[in-house]
Amino acid sequence: MPDLDDERKIMDVKRARIHHVVQRVGTEFEYVYDFGDDWEHDLLLEAILQPDPNIPYPRCIAGERNCPPEDVGGSGGYENYLVALADPEDEEHEDLLAWRGPFDPEAFSLAAINQQLQKKFHPFA
Numbered sequence: 001m002p003d004l005d006d007e008r009k010i011m012d013v014k015r016a017r018i019h020h021v022v023q024r025v026g027t028e029f030e031y032v033y034d035f036g037d038d039w040e041h042d043l044l045l046e047a048i049l050q051p052d053p054n055i056p057y058p059r060c061i062a063g064e065r066n067c068p069p070e071d072v073g074g075s076g077g078y079e080n081y082l083v084a085l086a087d088p089e090d091e092e093h094e095d096l097l098a099w100r101g102p103f104d105p106e107a108f109s110l111a112a113i114n115q116q117l118q119k120k121f122h123p124f125a
Contacts, residue, residue, distance in 0.1 A: 025045055085097070
């Protein structure tokens with residue numbers, strides 16, 4: 001099992017394996033992505049299923065809304081980003097469009113996400 005910091009229960013996610021951390025259905029835990037922006041995710045293990053040998057893993061089975069752009073400034077920065085993008089009169093509107101281009105916060109593609117997962121975890125498949 002990975003070493004955990006006793007005070008904050010922090011672990012190196014590059015070395016940890018999820019089955020060492022979350023071992024039973026009903027386990028809840030918090031995942032913090034990008035300690036600078038502090039994106040906090042509350043997770044719950046709902047079920048443990050046997051993998052289908054005909055399906056590539058990991059895979060996304062459901063979701064909604066677009067992922068916020070990298071380095072947008074956490075949840076507060078993301079909120080400001082969306083407000084500025086939605087208002088062409090906002091003083092940051094043009095700069096944000098130049099930085100990232102058009103952005104649809106409601107867009108979600110299960111196929112695109114699974115394609116990205118396959119590329120990341122199975123680069124030669």
